[in-house]
Amino acid sequence: MALLPPPQPPPSQAEGGLPGVGAFVIGLIGLVISIIPFIGIYAAPLTVLAVILGAIGLRRPEGRGFSIAGLTCGLIGSGIVICWLLVFRVADDAFHESKVRIAKIGVDRLVQEAYPQWQLAHDDKPCPDSLAELARYIGINDLSDPWGTPYKFFCGANLPAGVKTGIAVASFGADRQENTDDDVRSWERLR
DSSP states (O other): OOOOOOOOOOOOHHHHHHHHHHHHHHHHHHHHHHTTTGGGGGGGHHHHHHHHHHHHHHHHTTTTTHHHHHHHHHHHHHHHHHHHHHHHHHHHHHHHHHHHHHHHHHHHHHIIHHHHHHHHHHHTSSSSSSOOOOHHHTTTTOBBTTTTTTEEEEEEGGOOOOSSEEEEEEEOOOOOOOTTTTTTTTTTTTO
C-alpha cells in the first residue's frame, strides 16, 4: 500500500493580493500623514506608491478590495498633498508681496517724512551725509530693506532721471542686485 502525501492547504489568496494589501497599508499611512499641517507634503512618495500598488493589485483577481481601498487612500492623500503645495505657494507669494510693500513704505518714509524734517533742521546743506542722519527723524534704527540689504540713497548730482529735487531712496529687492526688475524705488510706483 502506497502512502499518500498529507493534504496540502490551499494556496493562500493573500499572496496574490499582496500589492492590494500593500497599497492599502501604505495608502492609509500616507493619507494620515498628508493631513498633518507642514508635514503633509512629505507623504507624497507614500501616496504615489499606494496608487501604483493599487493599480497593480486591480489587475489580479485576489485582493481587489484592498487594492481599491489603497488606490482610494493614495488618490485622496495625493490630492491633500497637492492642496498643501498650493497653500504653501500662495503663502510664499503673499509673503514676498508683503516684503515688497514694506520696502516701498520704507523708501517712501525716508523721502517723504524724514528728509523734509532733516531739511528744516539743515537749511545750510542740500544733502545729508548718510541715511542714518535721516533715520533719527522718523525713529528707525535699521536702515535695511526686508531682505537685509541696506537702502541706497541718491541726492544732489546723482539723483535718478525724473527726480528734480530732494533725495531718492531705493531697495535692491529680493535678488539684492541694483538696477534689476525687482528694485523698489521711492520715485516709482509699485508694479
